[in-house]
Each structure stands twice: as structure tokens, then as C-alpha cells.
Amino acid sequence: MPTEPVMSREAVIAYLDEVFPQIHHGGPGPVVESVGPLTASLRLPYHERHLRPGGTISGPAMMALADLALYAAILASLGPVALAVTTNLSFNFMRKPAPRDLIGEARLMKLGRQLAVGEVLIRSAGEPDLVCHATGTYAIPPRRN
Amino acid sequence: MPTEPVMSREAVIAYLDEVFPQIHHGGPGPVVESVGPLTASLRLPYHERHLRPGGTISGPAMMALADLALYAAILASLGPVALAVTTNLSFNFMRKPAPRDLIGEARLMKLGRQLAVGEVLIRSAGEPDLVCHATGTYAIPPRRN
């Protein structure tokens, strides 16, 4: 498995802004804070469009954060040539997140030729407890050499 | 298990509009088309904010549709007194949906005292093939009698 990212944080941000302008629709979307070996950490800035009844951050906001965090980790590891496709995502919601920024830390557990598998730990910024745990599988298209 | 919904389609729509105004943030959100015994069918109108690279509908748009469809089915079956909390959601993405409306059909497989479990079939409007299959679990708060 590769041990160093092939794209920098800045390169991942520029690529996502180019291909995923929708993530900032209606307000600021997730921001890549760092990338590392098979990892990426993203922050979802608090915005009222992410609220659900009761004043907590909604499940769909967390799901979008998790999907993008895994995608960023794959991008950082493989580079922009590969358009990975999500095939499976599974979420356990454990606590209701307060109306604050969320941090999603993605880690790839497998980066194979055809499939990447990873997990994402989501917490409220500055809090130790997990609010959501996600796992995801991505199909990696064949690469020409 | 109850066999008839306790809330009409119109009542579910009115309740969701009241407690979930965010679902229409930035453009029209999912619309409840029908409710039935342990079921609900929702349509997500096409909007460019739901696109992802390649011009297909994004995973997060499908995930938000699935979560809301299951929530609508629970609401219709239990009434507005119960604020169900999503504890688990799992998605298999099978085909890339064309840039069109999506239909999500939710069906509860279990509606117990503490947990509801259901599935959602998502298709492009007018197409027979599934683009996504979701399952979800919801914790139902204790009800006073």
C-alpha cells in the first residue's frame, strides 16, 4: 500500500472545487484540513441548513461529509486520474451532534486495484465522543499504464 | 403491526414542512407522493445542486431521500407524536442515476415498540432498474399512554 499521498491538501481542495462545486451550494461545504498516508481529515462548518428537528446536525449532512472524506482520502492516495465510484456506505449514528462544526477523519483500510474500503470517524469539533461511524467501499476504475 | 396509516399524505407533508424546512434549502426538496400501510413513496425533483462529477445524481442526494422516505413511513404509521432517531443506515449504490427525478419507495419491515427497520428502493422516475437500495433502523422514543 502506498505510504505517502500523491496529492497535497491544496491539490485535493483545488480538484474538489473544480469537479464538485455543488458541495458549497447554499453555504460553505466541507473543507479538507489535512491529508496523510491513506487518510484525510475534513471539517464541515456549521450552517443552519444542516440542522434537523431538535437543533442537531442532520444525518444527511454527516453522510455527505463521510462520503467526501473517503473520496478525498482516495484522491490523495491515487491522484486525480481515478474517478472512484461509491458502491456501499454504512452509517452508525451514536449521538446527536450539537450545532457546531463537525470533523470527519477518513482512513482507508484497503486500497486495492479494484476496490478501496475505508472508515470515517465523525465528531463535533473539540469533542472526544464519536457522533457517527461510517464505512464505505469504492470501485476504482481500471487505470491505463 | 398497524395496517393503515394514521396520518394522511397531506398531514405528513404539512408536518415535514413545519419541522424540516431545511429539506427545501437551496431548491425544492423531496415530495411525499403517497403513504400506505407501513409505506411511503417520495419524489426528489431534479435540481443541479444534486449533481456529481459525470452529470449523475450524487450519493448524498440519494441518502437524504432514503432517510426522509423512511422517516415519512414511520410518521404515517405512528403519527407526529414520535420523534424517531436514525441509528443505522446502509446503502448499496448499483447504477448511476441520470439527471432526472428520483423516486424512493420506503417499506417498514418491522415496527416494534423501540425499533423500526425498513428498506428503500430508489429508481429514476419511469425506469425499472434500481439505482440504490437502502436499509435503515430508527429508535422510537418511549410513548406515554
Next chain:
Amino acid sequence: MPTEPVMSREAVIAYLDEVFPQIHHGGPGPVVESVGPLTASLRLPYHERHLRPGGTISGPAMMALADLALYAAILASLGPVALAVTTNLSFNFMRKPAPRDLIGEARLMKLGRQLAVGEVLIRSAGEPDLVCHATGTYAIPPRRN
């Protein structure tokens, strides 16, 4: 998608007995009752080794049944040349199954070149209620033509 199985029920049984003798270790294992277009139905005969505390059928017995049912549906659809590998399985357990035979009905929702995705409905023999719902993804190895 293929509409007719390429292996008969008898051929699937013979193949499974040859490559999976372990499924009958310690007592009779699941039996293929029928195969159809993208489907397979299996029966797990009751045996006390499948019990868990409280006298109900254990989760692992249901999980093994679901995995084999999906594998049988893939076999019936693709033939014995393809050794599919399970990449993801997800289970919702909804009711405790009585100490009786279980029936698992598998249906493939997608049979692509690289991935197959299906669901399994598990019930106690003769009962209408679901005891478990499973979804699974299988990687299909490249086939020579």
C-alpha cells in the same frame, strides 16, 4: 441482465457439495430448494447447533444461510466458472426465529461485470414475518472469453 439461470438446482447443489463440504460439518447444512432468474431459495434444516441462549436460532446461522443463498443465486446465474468473493454483508435482525427450519430467499438486484449486489429475506418456515434482512456485495473475477 440474464433472465434464466444457467445452472439447474441440481447442478448448484452438486457444485456446492463439491467445493463447500464444510457447510454440512456437524450436521445438515443449508439445502438449495429452487433457483430462478437471479434468485435462489435455500432451507436451513433445524439443528440444535444453531441455537443461541433463549432457544432461538443464532445470528451466525442466519448469516451463513444468507451468504450461501446469495452465492447460490450468483452461481445459478453465471455458472461454476466464476468464483465470487464476498466483499460486504449487512444484516438487520428483526425477530427471534423459533427453533425451526429457516428459509432464505436471495434475489440479485445487480449482476454487473465486476460486482453483484443482492438481498436475502429470511423467515421461519411457514411464517410470513421476516426474521432477518440481509444485503451483500460480491466481487466477480474477470472472465476470459
Next chain:
Amino acid sequence: MPTEPVMSREAVIAYLDEVFPQIHHGGPGPVVESVGPLTASLRLPYHERHLRPGGTISGPAMMALADLALYAAILASLGPVALAVTTNLSFNFMRKPAPRDLIGEARLMKLGRQLAVGEVLIRSAGEPDLVCHATGTYAIPPRRN
């Protein structure tokens, strides 16, 4: 959340042997190697009944190990009074495990009044790479005080 187990490793083993004699049916089953704060580590001794075609350890053997590991972590944390019921299990299979002992390390991410949620990392004994990652949810029955 509790920080110290209320049952020792020996007490968990004795309890499992009493209520789950089936786990050793047909050969040695998983062995609890240690318990800690919200954690349990189990070893599945290699046995040919766990093999699948190709000579690797089967998915059902890993699934049974994961379920028991989470159950052991809950037992160690709550004591034998609570009969937790599995409501959801989700597995990502990442590598084919060689015909050797498997180690399953369970960690509870949430231990609430009604639900416990945890993950299990499964590796071949002595190997660093994950062969399987599992997450599970368990319903905890009401406790009298």
C-alpha cells in the same frame, strides 16, 4: 461510560461456556483472550471446518467471531444480567485470511441505556493487515434497579 470491566476474562469465559455451548460444536470455538474498558479480544483457533473454497477462512467463521467479540465486550462492561440482542451487523471483507488463527478485537463506540454500538477488527494472528472490519448494534433490555 464505564471505564473498567465488571466481569473478568475468566468470568466472561465461564458465562459464555454456560450459555453458548454451541460455539464449540464440531471443534474448538472462539476463546476470549482479554477484556478491558469497553473492549474484548478473541482468538478463533484454526480448524478445517472454517475453510472455504480456495483454502481461506470463510466469511461465516469471521462473522461468528465478530458477533461473539462484541457480545463479550458488552458482557464484560455490563455483567451477565443483560441479554443483549444483535439488531444490526455489517461486514467489509478486505483480504482472504490464510488458514491460521484469527484475532478479533472488539471495541464499543457507544454503550447507552438501550443500544450498544461497536466495531471489530479481524486479522490473521501475527499479521498487521485487516482481513475484515465489522460494526454491530445491540439492543440492551431494560434493567431493573
